[in-house]
Amino acid sequence: MKRIKLIQVKGFFRIMALLAPLLLNAYLPVQASEEHGAPVSTVAAVNAEVAVDPALEPVHAEATGHEEEKAGDVIMHHILNSHSFSFEPFGTVHLPALPPFFGIDISITKHVVMLWIVSAILLVLFSFVGAAYRKITPRTAPSGVANTMEALVEFIRLDVAKSNIGHGYEKHLPYLLTVFMFILLCNLLGLVPYGATATGNINVTLTLAVFTFFITQAASLKAHGLKGYLVHLTAGTHWALWIIMIPIEVIGLFTKPFALTVRLFANMTAGHIVILSLIFISFILKSYVVAAAVSVPFSIFIYLLEIFVAFLQAFIFTMLSALFIGLATVHEGGEAEAAHH
Amino acid sequence: MLTSGNILLAGSLLSPEPGLIFWTTITFVLVLIILKKIAWGPIISALEEREKGIQSSIDRAHGAKEESEAILRQNRELLAKADAEADRVIREGREYAEKIRAEITEKAHQESQKMIEAAKNEIEQEKRRALAELRNEVADLAVRGAEKIIRGALDADVQKKVVDSMIQDLSTNRN
Numbered sequence: 001m002k003r004i005k006l007i008q009v010k011g012f013f014r015i016m017a018l019l020a021p022l023l024l025n026a027y028l029p030v031q032a033s034e035e036h037g038a039p040v041s042t043v044a045a046v047n048a049e050v051a052v053d054p055a056l057e058p059v060h061a062e063a064t065g066h067e068e069e070k071a072g073d074v075i076m077h078h079i080l081n082s083h084s085f086s087f088e089p090f091g092t093v094h095l096p097a098l099p100p101f102f103g104i105d106i107s108i109t110k111h112v113v114m115l116w117i118v119s120a121i122l123l124v125l126f127s128f129v130g131a132a133y134r135k136i137t138p139r140t141a142p143s144g145v146a147n148t149m150e151a152l153v154e155f156i157r158l159d160v161a162k163s164n165i166g167h168g169y170e171k172h173l174p175y176l177l178t179v180f181m182f183i184l185l186c187n188l189l190g191l192v193p194y195g196a197t198a199t200g201n202i203n204v205t206l207t208l209a210v211f212t213f214f215i216t217q218a219a220s221l222k223a224h225g226l227k228g229y230l231v232h233l234t235a236g237t238h239w240a241l242w243i244i245m246i247p248i249e250v251i252g253l254f255t256k257p258f259a260l261t262v263r264l265f266a267n268m269t270a271g272h273i274v275i276l277s278l279i280f281i282s283f284i285l286k287s288y289v290v291a292a293a294v295s296v297p298f299s300i301f302i303y304l305l306e307i308f309v310a311f312l313q314a315f316i317f318t319m320l321s322a323l324f325i326g327l328a329t330v331h332e333g334g335e336a337e338a339a340h341h
Numbered sequence: 342m343l344t345s346g347n348i349l350l351a352g353s354l355l356s357p358e359p360g361l362i363f364w365t366t367i368t369f370v371l372v373l374i375i376l377k378k379i380a381w382g383p384i385i386s387a388l389e390e391r392e393k394g395i396q397s398s399i400d401r402a403h404g405a406k407e408e409s410e411a412i413l414r415q416n417r418e419l420l421a422k423a424d425a426e427a428d429r430v431i432r433e434g435r436e437y438a439e440k441i442r443a444e445i446t447e448k449a450h451q452e453s454q455k456m457i458e459a460a461k462n463e464i465e466q467e468k469r470r471a472l473a474e475l476r477n478e479v480a481d482l483a484v485r486g487a488e489k490i491i492r493g494a495l496d497a498d499v500q501k502k503v504v505d506s507m508i509q510d511l512s513t514n515r516n
Binding site: 076079080081101104105106107108109111112115116119122123126127129130131133134136139149150153154157170173174175177178179181182198201202203204206207208211269 | 353354355357358359360361362363364365366368369371372373375376377379380381382383384385387388394
């Protein structure tokens with residue numbers, strides 16, 4: 001209760017600090033900082049190294065409260081998973097802790113809640129779309145949400161699944177569609193205020209990549225049989241080279257999901273860190289000029305870029321999953337056959 | 342201030358969270374199963390059906406186009422054939438007319454020739470008859486004249502001989 005109150009006070013100060021130049025005038029905070037005896041002007045503050053900051057830090061701490069809060073901590077707090085959902089400046093919702101399940105702490109965390117929100121949105125949205133498609137006949141055109149979703153579904157179906165997997169792509173289509181929509185919505189919800197990016201957590205991306213890994217291996221086993229699968233591990237080389245080839249091929253199996261994991265996680269995390277860092281430049285330098293000239297325009301730019309990246313990363317994850325499945329299921333002489341087409 | 346150590350080394354970004362993995366797995370599998378049932382199935386089957394419908398429409402359109410082209414070709418052939426037929430008929434008609442005209446002209450010519458011939462013959466006959474008649478008449482006249490002369494003065498027989506020979510001379514001279 002005391003903690004909530006503290007956060008509320010801090011949030012109030014933060015909002016007031018943002019509104020003050022609009023209400024009064026932009027040079028007021030500079031005067032204020034000069035009153036506090038900080039020897040930097042606004043222009044100097046723009047060019048100032050971060051090393052100047054410790055001089056200003058006590059002022060900030062004095063202004064906001066009793067406890068020192070570093071920008072890095074705030075960024076990490078935003079990026080990382082936690083057991084609470086904070087709605088600054090309104091308060092914090094503490095998520096329930098569940099008893100361990102087979103020795104695993106399965107408490108509900110912020111990212112779990114985001115996953116559930118994503119799932120709920122997906123289920124509601126696609127139950128409507130699915131219902132629309134149940135009624136549709138080949139002679140009627142889809143409309144509204146169904147039409148919008150059809151563009152995405154058709155894109156995944158033709159440009160991702162069919163062109164990468166080829167024959168038998170229908171079997172893997174539900175997984176690819178689900179993973180695309182799931183990641184896309186996770187990425188986008190991370191850009192919503194108070195949202196969190198579940199795909200910016202390496203555990204989530206790892207799980208998704210492991211799904212792709214298992215599906216790839218299953219498809220490979222099914223396509224080549226156990227013998228073909230094992231032969232594939234030797235890459236068709238002479239038996240004397242097996243001692244080198246087999247470890248390389250086995251490592252190759254695992255690098256693919258590892259790359260998927262890190263790519264999605266790093267992209268999602270990096271964007272958020274960049275946006276928050278840009279915003280915190282103005283807090284660190286305590287300059288509204290910096291806020292207006294650097295932080296806001298650049299973070300808006302990065303934000304728009306993040307919207308693009310949200311789609312791009314969802315597409316890349318799906319695309320690479322389809323590609324790996326396609327590579328795993330390709331038959332002997334399949335390349336030559338593909339070259340004909 | 343960015344505390345880089347916190348981000349990179351404290352393991353907070355890369356810290357394993359089995360609980361989150363557990364929930365991600367469960368959530369994702371459930372979403373996958375439910376969406377497969379309620380959305381992907383109907384959407385994909387509808388899309389495939391539509392694709393098939395479009396393909397069959399295109400095929401039908403192609404078929405209709407080929408058919409109409411075939412009909413057009415056939416019509417053109419028929420038209421060309423009909424043209425040729427009409428040309429042939431006209432040509433034949435013209436030839437026939439020509440032939441008939443030639444025949445008629447020929448016939449008329451022959452006819453006229455024949456008629457001229459006949460007329461000539463008749464004229465000849467008539468002339469002969471007229472000449473013979475004239476001869477007789479002249480002979481009679483001469484005889485009668487001679488008779489009168491002879492009756493008047495001379496012996497009629499002598500005179501007649503003279504006249505006869507004279508007429509004979511006349512006629513042989515003339516022919």
